[in-house]
Amino acid sequence: MVAKISLEEALLGTMVTVRTIDHRTVRIPITDVVFPGYEKVVENEGMPILDKYPQKGNLIIRLAVEFPNYLPKSSKELIARGFTMAKIGGGVSQHEVINKLVLADKILRSRS
Known part of the structure; x- marks a missing residue:
């Protein structure tokens, strides 16, 4: 199956909800950074084996990343700053730094 996720989810992680052929709902955590061609394999959740x-x-989930149509310049600068900080951050993961910067940006915007 193909699941659509946002760029934010591709970078920071998400939970994909799948409705199985036997009418169950399975929630699949995606914790890796999703890259082009990424597939998540969930053992024993695919189609029944006839014999x-x-x-x-196995259920194979291909993730299609939907990019935003527009990003304000301030958001681009914030993301660029996050990547720069991660490169020089000494072991801090990029998604963690970006997540903190986005949260700080949201807090600043809510105060305005």
């Missing part, structure tokens, strides 16, 4: 019923195959 081995009730055994199931």
Whole structure:
């Protein structure tokens, strides 16, 4: 299956909800940075194997990243600053720094 996620979710992580063929809802955490061609394999949640019923195959989720149509200049500068800080941050992961910067930006905007 293909699941659409935002650029933010691709970088910071998300939870993908899948409705299975047997009418169950499965929530799949995506904690990796999603890159072009990324696939998440969920063992034993795919289609039933006919000659081995009730055994199931693997569910393969391909993630399609939806990019925003527009980003204000201030947002681009903030993201660029996050990547720069991560490069010189000495072991701090990029998504953590960006997440903190985005949160700080939201707090500043709510005070305005």
